[in-house]
Amino acid sequence: MRASVSVGVPPLGLERTGRRLVRFFMAAGVSYYGDWLSTVAIVVLVFRATGSVTAPVLYMLARVAPRVLGPTVGGSLADRFDPARVASICAFAQGALTGSIVLVAQVGAIWAVFLLVVGAQFLNSLAQPAYGALIPRLASPEDLGRANGILTGLFASSMLVSPAIGALVLPRTTPEVLIAIDAGTFLVAALLFLTIRVTPSRHTVSGRTDGAAAGMHVVSREAVLRSAAAGLIGNTAAITALQAVLVVAATQHFGRDIEVGWLYAAVGAGGLLGSVAFLGRATRRVHRRGIVIFSAGELAAFSAFVFVLNLPLACLLLFISSLSSAAYYILGSIALQQRTPIELLGRTTGVMRSAMYIGMLIGAIAALALVQPLGWEATVLIVCAGAFVLLIVATVTGPRPALASTPLSDIPE
Structure with a gap:
């Protein structure tokens, strides 16, 4: 309990x-x-x-x-x-x-x-x-929404x-x-x-609050944070894998390597708009539905990008992917800050940051191992598929303590 x-x-x-x-x-x-x-x-x-x-x-x-x-x-x-x-x-x-x-x-x-x-x-x-x-x-x-939106926008x-x-x-x-x-x-x-x-916090919490593993315990017990962590691992792996081959994609699909500049510009613009969307609204209780939807939306945009040969449409897809990325990242940050005791915020944030950096490593390793034998398109699709599976598994499994909402009741809110 x-x-x-x-x-x-x-x-x-x-x-x-x-x-x-x-x-x-x-x-x-x-x-x-x-x-x-x-x-x-x-x-x-x-x-x-x-x-x-x-x-x-x-x-x-x-x-x-x-x-x-x-x-x-x-x-x-x-x-x-x-x-x-x-x-x-x-x-x-x-x-x-x-x-x-x-x-x-x-x-x-x-x-x-x-x-x-x-x-x-x-x-x-x-x-x-x-x-x-x-x-x-x-x-x-x-x-909290405005503050996290400003930080992500910066x-x-x-x-x-x-x-x-x-x-x-x-x-x-x-x-x-x-x-x-x-x-x-x-x-x-x-x-x-x-x-x-x-001011140092004087709150105390019964249970497992000592040691670096305390943050992992918070994430593993909270359904919303599990989905957020899964999104950070999988989606960051997909982002890193695509970044590694983006110049190749620009050359093969759009004729010139310099078109990669437009692709990166679309990513930056989407991230900014996604951050700005949180500046004018008061923060509400964050549920898992938004995190899952935006995480899946980013993966869908990445997968569609693989098949696109039109530069403006490709930029639009990367714009959508970056907007979705900013949205689920900010929602995940708010959910962490709403659900984590103040004396565990550092360690729990550390777990989420580690998830993101692990995703980066996975994506880089996948790109190095798969691009040469399979091509960049197959590499991106494989990483996106793995990320989607991880997101679903984290969403429908895990501890369900008493008084906690279940994954299925949480998502449709």
């Missing part, structure tokens, strides 16, 4: 809380934009230094692989200490490692660049549970704007300049996080 708890914290005054929330968005936004700016710069740096087509692939693996390890540790830290301090320390350290990339690149130690990327991305994932733990402390329950816009800035600036400067700017953005974010103070 689950304990009944309050997940809120004592209000510190609406005006003060609003200012802290604005500083949180500023810190997160600066960090997001800087990170994606250096993503483009480091790809160019390692490719120019090595002349090898495998170097960018190795860089992407160096970005993704360490993220699987960080959220579990970061979730425990965010629950044990002030999450704003955890985010600040991670930002300071990530800025130092990112700045060091400029130094090692000057002496031609490209192998050290990969090691520094691994360390920086581990710190990135270490900080993410702190972001999730901060939102319910800074936003009122009825504003991330989506950074994916759209920062690579474009990099493409415009790189012909006129060196990658090291953009990487140094990114290091500076982490310093700014760290200082902003230092200005945020949250």
Whole structure:
């Protein structure tokens, strides 16, 4: 039997809380934009230094692989200490490692660049549970949708704007300049996080609340969170697999590799619109139906994309897929914040972040293993089918504690 708890914290005054929330968005936004700016710069740096087509692939693996390890540790830290301090320390350290990339690149130690990327991305994932733990402390329950929409919108816009800035600036400067700017953005974010103070929660919950496994226990017992986690694993795997072959798809289906720019633009636009949709509405109790529908919708759009030979229609499908992705991600975040005790928010957010990063790894491995023998179309369809099966299994199975809604009663609401 689950304990009944309050997940809120004592209000510190609406005006003060609003200012802290604005500083949180500023810190997160600066960090997001800087990170994606250096993503483009480091790809160019390692490719120019090595002349090898495998170097960018190795860089992407160096970005993704360490993220699987960080959220579990970061979730425990965010629950044990002030999450704003955890985010600040991670930002300071990530800025130092990112700045060091400029130094090692000057002496031609490209192998050290990969090691520094691994360390920086581990710190990135270490900080993410702190972001999730901060939102319910800074936003009122009825504003959770708006807060998560703004945060997701900042991330989506950074994916759209920062690579474009990099493409415009790189012909006129060196990658090291953009990487140094990114290091500076982490310093700014760290200082902003230092200005945020949250009151430690004094709530207690009976049951399994100790250790890193406490977050996994919350997710496994909550039907809505199980579906959200399944969507993060499966759909992120599908996204990663498609991203890995998107330039090939643009060449084979639309005649030119440069058409991939329109495809990425459609993804960014869909993510922004999906985020904006949550800004003007008060938050209601989130049920599993919306998460399942939007997760399945994204997979359906990906599957249809495989068969499309018309560029505008392909862009429309990716627009729909990204809009659906933003919707189920925000709904899943709200559901987590509504259902998780405040002292477990970090660890539970860490579980969900780990699910997303595991999906990235699965998608990357699937692309490497299947594209050559089967082709990119079959690869995308296989990953989408596996993601859909995982979503259905998570939706219709799992613990059904007393007083909890069943999967079938939950979905039709």
